[in-house]
Amino acid sequence: MRQAPLLLFVIAIGIAGMSGCGESPPPASPGGLPAIRRPKPPTPPATASPSAVPDLPGEEKPETGMEILVRNPRLDRSADENAYQRDAKLPSGKLIGACKWAGTPARRKAPPPKPIDLAGPDAIKSPEKGEAEYYKNLRLTEQSYIADKYPGTYPRGVVVMLRGIRTGPREMFPRATFMVREGHFRPHEQFASIHERVMFGTYDSHPTHLHMRGLASGQVALDKLLTAFDRDTIKPLPGGGVHYTVKPAMLQSDVIHELGIWKVTCKRHPWKTAYAIIVDNPYGAISDHESFTIENIPVGRWQMDVWHPAFKPVKESLEVEIRKDETTEVAVEFHPPECLKSDQ
Secondary structure, three states: OHHHHHHHHHHEEEEEHHHHOOOOOOOEEOOEEEEOOOOOOOOOOOOOOOOOOOOOOOOOOOOOOOOOOOOOOOOOOOOOOOOOOOOOOOOOEEEEEEOOOOOOOOOOOOOOOOEOOOOOOOOOOOOOOOHHHHHHHHEEEEEOEEEEOOOOOEOOEEEEEEEOOEEEEEOOOOOEEEEEEEEEEEEEEEEEEEEEEEEEEEEOOOEEEEEEOOOOOOOEOOOOOOOOOHHHHEEEEEOEEEEEEOOOEEEOOOOEOOOOEEEEEEOOOOOEEEEEEEEEEOOOOOOOOOOOEEEEEEEEEEEEEEEEOOOOOOOOOOEEEEOOOOOEEEEEOOOOOHHHOOOO
C-alpha cells in the first residue's frame, strides 16, 4: 500500500516529460516566470525602388534599368480632338520615293568621313580618367550622310513626313528610344509621337550629359546626366562577350507637345548628336538607302515635308496624290554638298 503514492508520482513525472517532447523549454523572463511565446511578425513586403522619372496620369510606374517604360501604355490622348485615329478599313495606297542630288555632281565617289578630333573642337569637356583613351580607341568619325553606290552617290538619312492625316490604317509610332553606343547615338534620327516622352539609355563606359531642345522654339525637354556602366560590373563570359551585372537607369524627356525637329546633343562630347522628329501621324519615313517606302497611306492628296540635318532640299514641301491600291512615285532632290561639286 505504501508503494501506491510513489507509483502515482513516477507516472505524473513521465506524463509531464512527454508533453514537452520535441520542444525546448521557454526562456525564463527576468522575473523567473516562463516567457510568453509570440508569433513571429510577418516580413513586410519589399518596397519598389523609386521611379526614375515622375509619374504622369495614364502611365504605369516605370521600372529602373534598361527596360524602363518600353512596355508602358501611351498617355491618354482623348482630350486632343485632332489626335490621329486608326481605321484599318480605309482604302489606301503606297508611296515610293527616290532620294538623289539635283543635277549631276562632278564627283561620283564621296570622300571618307572625317575622324573626330578629340584634341580640337571635339575635345571632351572635363574628361574622366582614361576617357580620352577610351574614345580614341574607338576611332570615331563624323556622322556620314552620303552613301556610295556604283556608279554614284546619294543622300542618306532623308526625312519625309505627310501632313494633315487624321485617320488611316497604320499604327502610331512606338515610343522613341535612343541608345548611346560606341560614342554615338543610335539611331541617329527617329520618329516620335506627339504627347509622348523620348527615352535614352547607354552602353558606353563614360557618362553622357543629355540636352534635348526643339529647333523651332528652343524649348528644352531634357537636360540631365546619363550615367555610364560601372566597368567593375562588366564580367567576361566563358564563351566570349561580356555580361552587364548592373545596368544604369534610363532617362526620359518631358512629355513633348510640340511638332517638329528636336535636336539631342551631349554637353560633354560635342560630336554626339541625334534628332527626334515629333509627328502627329505615322506616315513618315527615314531613308537608309537611295529610296524610301510608306505603305497603307489613306487615299487623297497630301503635303509631304522633306528635311535633312545636313543637306538642303530643292523643295521642302511636295504634294503627293495617293490612289486606292496603287503606287505613287516621287523624286526628292537635294543640292549637292561642296565635297561633291569638285572632282579634286
